[in-house]
């Protein structure tokens with residue numbers, strides 16, 4: 588949903604910045620790599636210590652690089668298969684760092700095995716949700732579904748909740764409840780999305796397999 592409705596807005600906002608980076612001689616691949624490195628650093632340095640506010644600030648500064656790199660490639664007329672592969676692969680790395688950092692917190696100072704498990708579920712289900720589409724497309728199916736909770740939703744729900752939960756350390760009472768609630772929402776939403784995508788791939792695969800093979804013996 589965000590991918591559909593918010594992308595156009597962010598494209599307008601980020602296009603001048605992407606153009607500036609191009610003028611400075613920065614490549615889209617460099618933006619992809621630096622953005623992922625920044626997200627990983629924010630997540631893996633701050634989150635395991637329970638520093639949710641500063642972790643989210645750092646991650647937010649870098650996560651928008653995922654919208655800037657493609658924008659730059661399109662402005663340059665240089666969208667490439669390599670760029671698409673690099674972008675999607677490093678998305679998985681960034682997501683693993685965000686939920687991995689949170690899981691480390693709950694396994695340590697956060698002291699909650701239940702929330703550690705929910706966070707690991709968010710990590711794993713998010714990766715599998717993305718894989719269903721990539722694998723379905725690789726076997727020639729359209730995978731004509733996005734589902735309830737795509738990557739943008741997973742990130743926005745988790746990061747907004749993390750950022751606000753971090754205000755607890757600055758004295759805002761009870762606000763830290765937002766993060767566990769968000770993790771449960773992302774976990775449940777990812778499960779629903781996974782089911783939506785698997786059902787779609789199963790239907791599309793059955794339809795494709797029922798088609799007569801071109802030039803082959805169905806007559």
Ligand SMILES: CCCCCCCC/C=C\CCCCCCCC(=O)OC[C@H](COP(=O)(O)O[C@@H]1[C@H](O)[C@H](OP(=O)(O)O)[C@@H](O)[C@H](O)[C@H]1O)OC(=O)CCCCCCC/C=C\CCCCCCCC
Pocket residue numbers: 589590591593594597640643644647650651653654674675678713716717718720721736737738739742743746747750751754
């Ligand atoms: C007082 C509290 C202070 C709090 C501190 C700050 C809080 C800031 C909080 C949040 C900011 C969140 C920003 C998140 C931005 C996410 C942008 C992004 O990277 O989206 C990526 C997404 C997908 O891009 P791709 O096409 O490159 O990726 C594909 C995707 O990964 C597929 O995965 P799948 O969906 O299948 O699981 C893969 O299959 C595919 O391989 C891959 O290519 O991009 C978009 O979807 C575009 C839309 C982005 C919309 C961003 C909306 C941000 C909206 C609100 C920000 C809220 C700010 C609120 C601040 C509140 C603080 C006061």
Ligand SMILES: Nc1ccn([C@@H]2O[C@H](COP(=O)(O)O)[C@@H](O)[C@H]2O)c(=O)n1
Pocket residue numbers: 615616617619653654655656657658660661665666667668669670671672673674
């Ligand atoms: N280093 C890169 C990154 C991306 N691309 C191209 O952009 C598409 C992704 O667009 P986003 O707006 O989601 O970033 C991707 O599929 C590639 O075509 C690129 O070429 N090089």
Ligand SMILES: [Mg+2]
Pocket residue numbers: 652653654655656657674
């Ligand atoms: Mg990108």
Ligand SMILES: [Mg+2]
Pocket residue numbers: 653674675678
């Ligand atoms: Mg991406």
